[in-house]
Amino acid sequence: MTRTGVDSGGTGLRQAGRDITGNVVQAGAVHGDIHFHTTTVSPLSPIVAGPDRAPSDHDAHALTSGSSGRSVVPRSLPRDLAEFTGRESELRRLLIAVGLASGGGATAVAIHAIDGMPGIGKTTLGVHAAHTLAPKYPDGTLFLNLWGHTPGQEPRDPFDALHALMVDIGVRTDVLARHNTLDDRARLWRSLVATRRLLIVLDDAVDHHQVTPLLPGTRGSLVLITSRNRLPGLDGVHPLTLDVLPHADADRMLWRLAHRTPEPAEADHVTRLVDLCGRLPLAIAITASQLRAHPTWPIRRLADTLSARLAQDTDRLEEFDYGDRSVRASFDTSFRDLPADLRSMFTLLGVHHGPEIDAPAAAALAGITPARAQRALDALHVRHLVQETSPGRYRLHDLLRAYAHTHAGRLDPAFRWQATSRALDYYLHTAHAATRVLPARRTRSTPITPTPPAHPTPIATTDHAVDWLTTELPTLATAVEHTHTTHPTHTLHLSNTLYPYFRAVGHWRHSSAMLRTAHTTARRTGDLHAQAAVLNDLGYVRRRQGDLNAALAAQTQAFELHTRSGNPRGQAATLTDLGYVHLLRGELGAARDTSKRAVDLYALGGDLLDHANALNNLGRVHLVRGEVDEAADTLARAVDVYRRSEDPLAQANALNNLGYVHVLRGSPDQAVDTQTRALDLHIRRGDLLGQANAHLGVGIARHRRHEPGPARSHLAHALRLFTRGEDNDGQAETHNALGDLALDQHDGQTAHAHYTTALGLARACGTRLHEANALIGEARCLHGDGDLVQAASRLREALTIQRAMNSHSPQAASTARLLAALDDEQPNH
Structure with a gap:
């Protein structure tokens, strides 16, 4: 034997x-x-x-x-x-x-x-x-x-x-x-x-x-x-x-098996190497054996070479075949032992580009029922060919993904295209169903009717929608990245469909990447309307990321394309967003004129929700310009139009801005009541960034009502939500509010830290309004510390910004009075 x-x-x-x-x-x-x-x-x-x-x-x-x-x-x-x-x-x-x-x-x-x-x-x-x-x-x-x-x-x-x-x-x-x-x-x-x-x-x-x-x-x-x-x-x-090795153990294993003495200068390259190995011990051992066989090679040389080869989209597993050992051969023995249906499912997972998959998506990919897909995924999990990351969700190790992708590349191209189409249809249909129950920020620029999959996933509640979209976002982003050349329509429809979700919760980096890909796709197809819609969305995302120059450029180009294609509704939508960009840049005249043009265009005919959005933005411009009566009138009109629209909850944004009107009029009780109503509406609609704005408003109103504890709680909640949503502009405004609160509580050190943080964020964003407020806050702190010279310097910077924004604004006049009083205090005055 x-x-x-x-x-x-x-x-x-x-x-x-x-x-x-x-x-x-x-x-x-x-x-x-x-x-x-x-x-x-x-x-x-x-x-x-x-x-x-x-x-x-x-x-x-x-x-x-x-x-x-x-x-x-x-x-x-x-x-x-x-x-x-x-x-x-x-x-x-x-x-x-x-x-x-x-x-x-x-x-x-x-x-x-x-x-x-x-x-x-x-x-x-x-x-x-x-x-x-x-x-x-x-x-x-x-x-x-x-x-x-x-x-x-x-x-x-x-x-x-x-x-x-x-x-x-x-x-x-x-x-x-x-x-x-x-x-x-x-x-x-x-x-x-x-x-x-x-x-x-x-x-x-x-x-x-x-x-x-x-x-x-x-x-x-x-x-x-x-x-x-x-x-x-x-x-x-x-x-x-056993899972892959922790980073420290993987690094140490490579050093020891390569018979190299750890050197700080090579540490980062060792980490790069083990990451390329997926921290899989066999792959690390094979890589170490190459270093052992070539003692003159610097580790950086192998790391650079391997990175370059993998960047060429070559067969990744070829790099882990040395001597009599091979990662591919190790995987082959498991793959060959699979029954035919499991081999098919594993191979199709190489077609799927997302980091994770669940049974409904796998069912669409393979053209089978979710129950059969679940059994197949469970069987692959038993064999350790997929990992279960959470109940019902699975992922492939990086090297197993490369192995599956190699097998998928041998499939008939038409069969592979059809499998990808089924998966994209499933994701698009489910994303569309999910965003339909989210709060409507605006009318969809390109209404679509997705192809229903054989086994759709029903989504009826806002919580379910947000959970599904948040869970699948990395997969959706990866799908757009990898399929935009083969499935351009899916790319454009996914970016358009997901926009309401991004406006509700943030995730601007994912949104920005998807929209850039969609813009490239729209230009390639020559669709002017799609290009304009994507550019306007991209401009909004750039604004939320704090890049106001990029936002202005994108939305200006979007407006030109809408004009060329004869789309007045698209023009109005772009002008609404452009008005807010001008507002944040401190260009208050341009902000007022642009926002009024948007309101006038919608008044000629358009969706009620879009009209209300334009009125709300115009009211906000009046607020910043210090035109309180005009702001109150415009925002009241916005609330009325919101109530007549198909989404009565959309009035929350206007209510929040009305709260600021009450603050400026010295009615903090009304402000708290109005902004609490706005917060409740945002919570009911599952709008996280709307909740952040409402918490900010309630916090400021509570501060004006001399309730420091509740004020601090609301502002801290707002900061957490803005940070989670990657909203730098919102963070800057909230740090300013927290600085005001701390200073009134005689905590100058904490206040100064908040103002300094707000100043850095505002300058990075180009938000002149928040920059001026942060400078005034720093000046108040420096005045309290007895540094009158630096305090005066900060006030002069703030006053320059405010006068550039609106020389006749009440804010500029208030800052001028503070500066004059400070000058009077200085000994040499």
């Missing part, structure tokens, strides 16, 4: 077997990059029983005794890895579990299974743990490779596995020949080891069917199993699942 030993990656083979006298010849198995040397167990003498009498299980001692009468004590563990690195946490958990079982009066054999994806280091950890535990098991240690994923080998049959185990403890082959059924051999095995304390390592198991007959029947022994598969059918097992 032939026995073969292989490493956990399944890439190196050396033959082993048995000589004609029945001696056991252990394979020179490959363990990582270690070769186990050949050893021989001494032959046994004949047993007492004659040839006509079959031995019974009670002959156990005779069956395993040599001529000296001493039992054979097997020591067949492969040698431990001298450079074993990491896995301290996993090893500690395993040793503690074994110790608790042995010290707690366990009544059954202790079974521990180490499972994980190919190349994760299961065998290495199992052997290292076995060497650590071996002294506790005086009757010997056994190591048996079950060939679960060995190239060119069928998994070892339990009948043959029992033969190998019992020969290793000294049972003669002629005795085993008379136990010619699996049950007979299993019974004999249990009898032989019943009174022994053995440590048995069963390496590379397929499933519980292969393992169960090999287990001792009584307590005292320890069984360590390694497997690429989870073993849910093996009762009483203690599973230990």
Whole structure:
């Protein structure tokens, strides 16, 4: 009978077997990059029983005794890895579990299974743990490779596995020949080891069917199993699942296996290398072996070379094939063992570009039912070919993703295109359903009717919509990035569909990337209307990111395109957003004129919601200009139009601005009431950035009502939401409000910190209004510290900004009075 030993990656083979006298010849198995040397167990003498009498299980001692009468004590563990690195946490958990079982009066054999994806280091950890535990098991240690994923080998049959185990403890082959059924051999095995304390390592198991007959029947022994598969059918097992190495352990492993002394100058390049390896131990070991073979190579050289090759979109796994080890070969053995339906699903996951997937999306991708897709994903999860990141959601390790992508590239192009189309149809349809229940910020610029998937996901509530969109956002963004050339319509529709979500919750970096791709796609298709719509959306995102110059440029270009294509409604929408950009830039005259043009265009005909938005923006401009009566009138009109629109909750923004009117009129009670109503509406509609604005307004009004505790709570909540939504402008305004509150509480140090932060954010954004307010706040703090010169300097900067914005504004007049009073205080005045 032939026995073969292989490493956990399944890439190196050396033959082993048995000589004609029945001696056991252990394979020179490959363990990582270690070769186990050949050893021989001494032959046994004949047993007492004659040839006509079959031995019974009670002959156990005779069956395993040599001529000296001493039992054979097997020591067949492969040698431990001298450079074993990491896995301290996993090893500690395993040793503690074994110790608790042995010290707690366990009544059954202790079974521990180490499972994980190919190349994760299961065998290495199992052997290292076995060497650590071996002294506790005086009757010997056994190591048996079950060939679960060995190239060119069928998994070892339990009948043959029992033969190998019992020969290793000294049972003669002629005795085993008379136990010619699996049950007979299993019974004999249990009898032989019943009174022994053995440590048995069963390496590379397929499933519980292969393992169960090999287990001792009584307590005292320890069984360590390694497997690429989870073993849910093996009762009483203690599973230990291995993940990729933590960054520090991965770095240390590369240093040690490469036989390099850690150098600070190379540390970043080592981290780059292990990240390119996906922190997979097998890939790290292969990379380290290249460095070991080329001691003159700087680590940076290999890191740069590998990065450059991968950037060329080549087959990534080619870079992890060196000597007799290969990540691809390790993956191949798992892939080839899959049933046809699972091979198909795994391959299609290489078509899917998102970082995660769930059963409904996988069903659309494969053209099957969600129930079948769920079963397939579960089966791949059992085999460690996908990872479950949260209930019902799965991802591929980076190298497994590259492997799946390679297989997907071999599919018929038409079949691959159809699979991608089905997945994009599913995502677009579900995103459309989700954004329809979100608060409507404006009328959709390009109404669409998505193609319904075979098995749509229903979304009826705002919470469900936000949860789904937030969860799937990375996948949607990646889908747009990778499919815009093959599926341009899906790209444009997804960017347009997701815009209401971005306006509600932020995520500007994702939004910006998607809109840039959509703009490129729209230009390529020559669609002027789509180009204008995308540019206007991109301008809004740039404004929320704090890049007012880019916002102005994008929306000016959008307005020109709407004019060229004869789209007055698009012109009005762009003017509404442009007015707000001018407002933030401190260009109050342009802000008023632009916003009035938008209101007038909508008055000629247009959606009520869009008209109300334009009125709301104009009211905000009047507020900043200090035109309180005009602001109150305009905002009241906005509230009335909002109430007549299809979305009565949209009045929240206007109510919030009306609250500021009440603050300026010295009516903080009315302000609190109005802005609390706005906050309640934003909460009901699930509008996170709207909630942030409302919390800011309520906080300012509470401050004016001399309620510092509630004011601070609302402002802190606003800051958290603005930060979460990546809204730098909102953060600047909130820091100014927190500075005002702290200063009135005589906490000058905290106030100064808030104003300084607000000033930095405002200058980065180009928001002149908030910059001036931050400078005035700093001046007040410096005045309190007695630094009159610097205080006056800050006030002069603020006054210059305010006069440039509106020389006749009440804010400018107030700052001028403060500066005059400060000048009077200075001794040399």
